[in-house]
Amino acid sequence: MQLITPLVLAATAATSHGLAAPVASNPGATTSQGGLFAAVAAKNAEMLAVKEGKKLIKDVKKLPAAPFSMMTEKGPTLAKLLEREGCVGVPEALTLETAATLRAFVEERRDVAMAEVEAGAPFESRFGGVNCRGKGVFGTRQDLYQPVDAEPVKQALTEFFERLRPLLEPLVGLDATLHEISSLVADPGAPRQCIHADTIVLPCPQYPAASMEPLYTCFIALQDVDDDMGHTLFLPQTHTDHTLWNVRRQDQETYIASRKAVESNLKTGDVAIFDSRVLHCGLGNTSNKRRILFYCTVSAQHAWPLPDGLHGSNSVLPADRARWRVRDFLAE
Numbered sequence: 441m442q443l444i445t446p447l448v449l450a451a452t453a454a455t456s457h458g459l460a461a462p463v464a465s466n467p468g469a470t471t472s473q474g475g476l477f478a479a480v481a482a483k484n485a486e487m488l489a490v491k492e493g494k495k496l497i498k499d500v501k502k503l504p505a506a507p508f509s510m511m512t513e514k515g516p517t518l519a520k521l522l523e524r525e526g527c528v529g530v531p532e533a534l535t536l537e538t539a540a541t542l543r544a545f546v547e548e549r550r551d552v553a554m555a556e557v558e559a560g561a562p563f564e565s566r567f568g569g570v571n572c573r574g575k576g577v578f579g580t581r582q583d584l585y586q587p588v589d590a591e592p593v594k595q596a597l598t599e600f601f602e603r604l605r606p607l608l609e610p611l612v613g614l615d616a617t618l619h620e621i622s623s624l625v626a627d628p629g630a631p632r633q634c635i636h637a638d639t640i641v642l643p644c645p646q647y648p649a650a651s652m653e654p655l656y657t658c659f660i661a662l663q664d665v666d667d668d669m670g671h672t673l674f675l676p677q678t679h680t681d682h683t684l685w686n687v688r689r690q691d692q693e694t695y696i697a698s699r700k701a702v703e704s705n706l707k708t709g710d711v712a713i714f715d716s717r718v719l720h721c722g723l724g725n726t727s728n729k730r731r732i733l734f735y736c737t738v739s740a741q742h743a744w745p746l747p748d749g750l751h752g753s754n755s756v757l758p759a760d761r762a763r764w765r766v767r768d769f770l771a772e
């Protein structure tokens with residue numbers, strides 16, 4: 441996810457009339473960390489994230505999760521809840537076997553991708569930009585693209601869409617495009633992220649004529665996530681509120697502190713589904729275990745309406761970009 445962080449943006453790019461163009465680069469979201477400026481910006485983002493955790497976010501509850509049987513029997517109702525809340529959990533989106541096979545594949549692919557980058561392949565051809573990634577070329581948190589042509593990835597997507605169809609069909613329809621197919625790997629020591637949204641809210645004052653159907657990102661755990669491995673934290677119902685794009689940092693903090701917060705608590709194969717506009721962040725991994733999430737992002741709208749880099753949900757290999765619809769993974 442090449443993130444656009446309104447919270448950092450508005451703090452650094454507000455104009456005299458109070459509007460920040462939501463297009464500036466995000467100091468917290470980097471690909472490979474080149475140069476002193478990027479390193480300093482990354483450190484500042486990490487400090488901001490710690491402050492958010494200590495001062496602004498209190499009383500974190502669990503992400504509400506619908507039992508699998510409710511998802512199958514009442515998919516349209518759950519879809520409405522997700523539209524309203526901006527995030528929801530569903531258990532058992534992948535079987536344990538599929539999750540284990542995919543995890544082994546991601547681990548292997550990561551080693552290969554790192555070796556290829558070290559041998560000269562462009563970092564951006566294998567990895568996406570990620571907020572608060574830690575030090576070094578690869579950092580401690582990576583966004584590693586996953587190829588659909590690899591059997592474990594195709595198998596996982598097939599199983600996921602078959603199992604979650606009762607929810608996803610009313611939510612985005614079977615013609616929905618897969619905008620992202622990737623994985624998040626957070627190693628021991630991965631820092632907490634700044635609170636961010638992956639895509640901006642449209643229309644907004646800067647783009648009054650633009651509109652986009654919601655993009656839903658599905659984070660699927662490939663192992664049980666213990667508390668110290670870092671859950672994903674969400675601020676529900678923040679996905680339609682775009683005042684944050686255009687206000688001062690102090691006002692952003694007041695807003696964040698006023699919101700309720702929930703965290704994902706996923707077990708192997710469980711999914712957290714969220715609207716890409718909802719404010720969220722990955723928490724720090726203080727354990728000695730690697731956390732891996734497989735993820736995809738789907739939307740009824742096939743193309744982002746603004747040019748060049750404004751779309752934050754674009755973690756996908758070029759070969760798979762705009763290539764897949766949800767129905768491609770379903771039997772009939």
Ligand SMILES: O=C(O)CCC(=O)C(=O)O
Pocket residue numbers: 441443570571624626633638670671672673720721722723
């Ligand atoms: O690590 C996580 O749980 C969330 C990561 C995330 O939100 C991001 O990189 O955009």
